[in-house]
Each structure stands twice: as structure tokens, then as C-alpha cells.
Amino acid sequence: MQIYSGKSVFSGIAIGKICVYQKSEQQVKRxxxxxxxxEWARYNEAKEKALDQLRGLYEKALKEVGEANAAIFEVHQMMLEDDDYNESIENIIRTQKVNAEYAVASTSDNFSTMFSSMDDDYMKERAADVKDISERILSLLAGGEKGKVVTDEPVIIVADDLAPSETVQLEKDKVLSFVTVHGSVNSHTAILARTMAIPALIGTEMPLDERVDGKFAVVDGVxxxxxVEPDEETFAELKERQREELEKKELLLQLKGKENIxxxxxxxxxxxxxxxxxxxATVVQNDAGGIGLFRSEFIYLEKEDYPTEEEQxxxxxxxxxxMAGKRVIIRTLDIGADKQCDYFKMEKEENPALGYRxxxxxLTQTEIFKTQLRALFRASAYGNLAIMYPMITSLWEVKRIKEIVEEVKAELTAEEIEFGNPQQGIMIETPAAVMVSGELAKEVDFFSIGTNDLTQYTLAIDRQNPKLDLFYNAHHPAVLSMIKMTVENAHKAGIWAGICGELGADTSLTKDFLAMGVDELSVSPGSILPIRKIILETNVEEYKRGNYADGETL
Structure with a gap:
């Protein structure tokens, strides 16, 4: 038995034969x-074929893994049509008087090196994308197709790395898992794996030859x-764990349709x-009671210019x-910090998390705000829509929002455009908002606690900085005390308070949130049923008596 360790990007147990996937090496000569x-014409012909392939991959991914995960193939199309990329290839062909293959390979090396040297993690990931599109072009110039993973039986795919285009071409019913030597947890491949629900490991140092190819193996994604070739005792233990996991999933499905009481x-x-x-579709599939956070900024991030009122x-x-009458809470534009949008033309800031966002x-570019509010109020006539405002720190901000809302309603009324009367709430994600939550609660219909930023600001730790992982503690008593204070102040004013940050899906805290009196938890769709199970099995008063002295919850 051989055991190799890696980093899990999706949990679960997969049992089957290994299929080592070797990329077809592109031998490029000058x-x-x-x-x-x-040569320039040869390149352009290959580029057009590559664009056709990418459009096909986008459509396939759209059906199988959704728009957000299919977007990588739109990114690849844009990169293939990028002026800098194409001008580099043309320049090398014409000035060095060389073949198209050499120009593509040289440009690929130069651009991937440039991206790899950048500090930004997102930009570093683009290095792999440049290599992927360049390999596609080189394969087409050689008269071939971009390599595919082909298998007749369900297997565990083992590879040096898998590009997103290779991952999406996997026939899901033929792939039990994949394990790669390289890759990162933030790569598009890892994201696709999680969406496709395939147990997967990255950063796994193991051979890619006959030592493992075709061998029986078990992937422990947990x-x-x-x-590889586990002994009888190990195999029996892992087989039992796989059975237990499948049983748990089936039991969770029985919770569909039950109330969260x-x-x-x-x-x-x-x-x-x-x-x-x-x-x-995943919201409906997982039986969520509504949408607690619709991140409207993604509408802006996916556009090359400001989305119009009609589009929104x-x-x-x-x-x-x-959602057919179920509440849909839409957060207004939350651009800034780690979510940058080029056409907003925002100046570089020393500390964007504390900056213009x-x-x-x-409140400073009110025409952009009004366009979104008009769209939101118009849509509120068609269902149960609520509006939520992010990054509030003071009472004057809420009062200024109300003034702008009244202006928008007056405009719509004057234009004889129908609109509803949506609930309006705010996100509590700064210590300042927590400390004045008693006053804020008198001005709004609900609170939603954004624990990601609240933790960041409370602990003075940049949550994007991996060097600070040791110090970042979402369970810090100060963070939990602030959640409790916010809920109490909401209830004193007669409004409800929920949690929409990542902490809401932390099942180790679900009972504590219930004990604090949290009214709503908004989580990723896949976390709905596991949390429902805890809710249905909990006696809150009994839990409080058994865990906290004198009724003190923290």
C-alpha cells in the first residue's frame, strides 16, 4: 500500500482504478x-478554430456547472482576442522571421512569467490560463485537437494538473475523482471540482507512470x-466511511419540505x-426558504460598462x-476592496478594505445608486423583494439613503411606473455599526450580520492575507459578543436579525446562534439541509441551561 497526501478541494470518498492523464507534449521548434x-494567417486560422472550441466548451459548462463556473471559457476567449497577446505573436513572427508555433510558445512563456510574478492571487492564476489557450493554439497548428480525458469506465484521474478546459470535458459519470500534483485551492479547476461535486486533491506529490496507472485506489477527500492498493483493513475502513457518507446524504434529503423549527x-x-x-436552481434544489443575500455586485463585475436600469x-x-413569494434580499452594489471593476476607474488605495467601497x-456617485434603486423598486412589484445596504457605519448614512430612496420613489410615481413597498435593511459588518446598532435598529426593517468583514475589522486582520491565517479567528469572543449585541439591539427595536457571512454555515456554532436569538441564517445552498438537521434536533432553552451559567450566552 502506498499513501500520498495532498490538499482537499472537495470532500468525499472515491473508490476505483487510477487513470494517469498525460498531456500531449507540444514540441516547438524555431x-x-x-x-x-x-505564418500570421496560419495563426489566425488556428485562433478562430480555438475560439469555436471555447464557445462549445462554454455551452457545455453552462449546462453542467452553471454560468459562474462556465465564465472561465469566456475569459479564455477574451484572452485569445487580447491585443497585447496577439500583437506579441505577430511581432515575433514578423521581426524574427519565425514560424507561428515558436511565436505562440514564446509569447506564452513571457506572459505566464509576467502573471506569475504579480502579487495578486487572481492575476497569478491567469498564468495557467495563458498556458492553456497557448497549448490549444499549438495543438491546432500541429493539426490536432486539445487533449481530452477519455475513459470507458469510471476512474480516478491522476494528473500533473488539469486545466479548466480539460476538467469540464470530463464525462461526470466516468470520473470518480481527480488528483493533481500541482494546482491551487483558488484555481478555476478547484472551483469547477467543487461545483461538479467530485472528490478532489491538489498538491499531491505522487508518480505519474506505471507505478500507479491502472492500480486500484481510494481517494479520501476528507x-x-x-x-494506492490499500490493504484489506484500510480498504474496509474507507468503504464503511463511504457508506456512512452516502447514508447521511440520503437522510438529509428526507429533510426537504420540513420547517426549520x-x-x-x-x-x-x-x-x-x-x-x-x-x-x-441550486436554491430551489436545496429547499431554501428564500434568498438572504443576492450579491448584486456580480452584475457589475460581469459587465464591461455600467449595467442599465433595464438590464438590472x-x-x-x-x-x-x-422564488414565488419567498423573500429575496438583494444587497446593493458592494464594489471595492477585493472586488474591483475597471470601468469605475477607482484610484489605487493603500488600504482598499478601509477605503472607497x-x-x-x-452615496457619492448617486446616479449609479439611483439607477440600481429604480430597478430594485420596479422589481419589488413582482414578488417579495427586500433591499439591503452594505458597509454602514453611522446613522447619517441610513438617513441619507432614505432621502435618495424617497427621490427615486417620487420619480417613479411621476413617471407612473409601478413599484412595491420592499423591506429595507442594513448589513452590520463594522464594529461602529455594532456599537450604534440600538439607534440604527429604529431606522430599518432588519439587520444582516456580515461576519467576514466584521471579523476582519474587529481583529484588525486582512482576511485576504494568507500570512495572517494563524491570527485570524472567526470564533474570537469579541466577534461572537458583537453578534450577540447586534441581535439583542435588533429585538429591542422589534426587528429581526440574521447572519449572511461565512460563519452562518459553521455548524459548530449553529446552536450558539440559536441561543443568541439569531432569527435567520443565510448560507451557501449546499449548507441548507445540514443546518436544518441541527435546528430540528436542538432544544434551545435546554442547550442554554446546559452550556451557559445564569443565562449568559457568551
Whole structure:
């Protein structure tokens, strides 16, 4: 038995034979040519074929893994049509009088080196994308197709790395898992793996030859290990764990349709977080009671210019109509910090997390804000829509928002455009908002606690900086005390309070949130049923008595 360790990007147990996937190596030679025009034409012909392939991959991914994950193939199309990339290839062909293959390979090396040297993790990932599109072109120039993973039986794919284009071409019913030597948890491949629900490991140092190819193996996506030819005892243990996992999934499915009520009668709103309307299918599939966070900024991030009122209206209307009376809470524009949008033309900031972002943009560029509010209020006539404002720190911000809202309503009334009366709430994600939450609660209809930023600002730790992982503690007593204080102040004012940050899906804290009196939890769709199970099995008063002295919850 051989055991290899890696980093898990999706949990689960997979049992089957290993299939080692070897990329077809592109041997590129530097060939001198006097006919630069012919080589440039060869390149452009290959580029057009590559664009056709990418369009096909986009459509396939759209059906199988949704718009957000299919977007990588739109990114690859844009990169293939990028002026800098193409001009580099043309320049090398014409000035060095060389073949198209050499020009593509040289440009690929130069651009991937440039991206790899950048500090930004997102830009580093683009290095792999440049290599992927360049390999596609080289394969087409050689008269072939981009390599595919082909298998007749369900297997565990083992590879040096898998590009997104290779991952999406996997026939899901033929792939039990994949294990790669390289790759990162933030790569598009890892994201696709999680969406496709395939147990997967990255960073797994193991051979890619006959030593493992065709051998029987078990991938343990929970503990990040792959066992090649496991002994009887190990195999029996892993087989039993696989059976238990499948059993748990089946039991969770039986919770569909049940109300989220604790044993002692406390009802919880259990909602889902989404990024766009393509995620609505998973919301319905996982039986969420509504949408607690619709991240509207993704509408802006996916555009090359400001989305129009009509474009936004259609998206919001689709969301509320699809949810058929269930509440849809749409967060207004939250651009800034780690979510940059080029056409906003924002200046570089020393500390963007503390800078010009979210409601600060909306209150200083009111035309952008008004366009979104008009779309939201118009859509509110078609279903149960609520509006949520992010990054609030003071009472004057809420009062200024109300003034702008009244202006928008007056405009719509004057234009005889129908609109509803949506609930309006705010996100509590700064210590300042927590400390004045008693006053803020008198001005709004609900609170939603954004624990990601609240933790960051409370602990003075940049949550994007991996060097600080040791110090970042989302369970810090200060963070939990702030959640409790916010909920108490909300209830004193007669409004409800929920959690929409990542902490809401932390099942180790679910009972504590119930004990604090949290009214709503909004989480990723896949977390709905596991949390429902805890809610249904919990007696809140009994839990409080058994865990906290004198009724003190923290």
C-alpha cells in the first residue's frame, strides 16, 4: 500500500482504478521563414478554430456547472482576442522571421512569467490560463485537437494538473475523482471540482507512470489522502466511511419540505446566498426558504460598462418571480476592496478594505445608486423583494439613503411606473455599526450580520492575507459578543436579525446562534439541509441551561 497526501478541494470518498492523464507534449521548434504573412494567417486560422472550441466548451459548462463556473471559457476567449497577446505573436513572427508555433510558445512563456510574478492571487492564476489557450493554439497548428480525458469506465484521474478546459470535458459519470500534483485551492479547476461535486486533491506529490496507472485506489477527500492498493483493513475502513457518507446524504434529503423549527418551537429563517440568477436552481434544489443575500455586485463585475436600469430590472424581476413569494434580499452594489471593476476607474488605495467601497460609492456617485434603486423598486412589484445596504457605519448614512430612496420613489410615481413597498435593511459588518446598532435598529426593517468583514475589522486582520491565517479567528469572543449585541439591539427595536457571512454555515456554532436569538441564517445552498438537521434536533432553552451559567450566552 502506498499513501500520498495532498490538499482537499472537495470532500468525499472515491473508490476505483487510477487513470494517469498525460498531456500531449507540444514540441516547438524555431523555424526561420521569410513568409511572415503566411505564418500570421496560419495563426489566425488556428485562433478562430480555438475560439469555436471555447464557445462549445462554454455551452457545455453552462449546462453542467452553471454560468459562474462556465465564465472561465469566456475569459479564455477574451484572452485569445487580447491585443497585447496577439500583437506579441505577430511581432515575433514578423521581426524574427519565425514560424507561428515558436511565436505562440514564446509569447506564452513571457506572459505566464509576467502573471506569475504579480502579487495578486487572481492575476497569478491567469498564468495557467495563458498556458492553456497557448497549448490549444499549438495543438491546432500541429493539426490536432486539445487533449481530452477519455475513459470507458469510471476512474480516478491522476494528473500533473488539469486545466479548466480539460476538467469540464470530463464525462461526470466516468470520473470518480481527480488528483493533481500541482494546482491551487483558488484555481478555476478547484472551483469547477467543487461545483461538479467530485472528490478532489491538489498538491499531491505522487508518480505519474506505471507505478500507479491502472492500480486500484481510494481517494479520501476528507483527510486529503489517496491510498494506492490499500490493504484489506484500510480498504474496509474507507468503504464503511463511504457508506456512512452516502447514508447521511440520503437522510438529509428526507429533510426537504420540513420547517426549520427547534424542538422547543423556535422558528428560524434558513435562506441561501447567491451570486447571480443562474444559482437559483441550486436554491430551489436545496429547499431554501428564500434568498438572504443576492450579491448584486456580480452584475457589475460581469459587465464591461455600467449595467442599465433595464438590464438590472430584468435580473431582479426574474429572481423574485422564480422564488414565488419567498423573500429575496438583494444587497446593493458592494464594489471595492477585493472586488474591483475597471470601468469605475477607482484610484489605487493603500488600504482598499478601509477605503472607497460599497455604500460610500453609492452615496457619492448617486446616479449609479439611483439607477440600481429604480430597478430594485420596479422589481419589488413582482414578488417579495427586500433591499439591503452594505458597509454602514453611522446613522447619517441610513438617513441619507432614505432621502435618495424617497427621490427615486417620487420619480417613479411621476413617471407612473409601478413599484412595491420592499423591506429595507442594513448589513452590520463594522464594529461602529455594532456599537450604534440600538439607534440604527429604529431606522430599518432588519439587520444582516456580515461576519467576514466584521471579523476582519474587529481583529484588525486582512482576511485576504494568507500570512495572517494563524491570527485570524472567526470564533474570537469579541466577534461572537458583537453578534450577540447586534441581535439583542435588533429585538429591542422589534426587528429581526440574521447572519449572511461565512460563519452562518459553521455548524459548530449553529446552536450558539440559536441561543443568541439569531432569527435567520443565510448560507451557501449546499449548507441548507445540514443546518436544518441541527435546528430540528436542538432544544434551545435546554442547550442554554446546559452550556451557559445564569443565562449568559457568551
Amino acid at each position: 523555424v526561420r521563414t521569410e513568409d511572415g504573412e503566411k 483527510n486529503g489522502k489517496i491510498y 427547534t424542538l422547543d418551537g423556535k422558528k428560524i429563517m434558513l435562506y441561501a446566498n447567491i451570486g447571480n440568477i443562474k444559482d437559483l 430590472f430584468k435580473i431582479y424581476k426574474t429572481a423574485v418571480e422564480t 460599497a455604500i460610500r460609492i453609492c
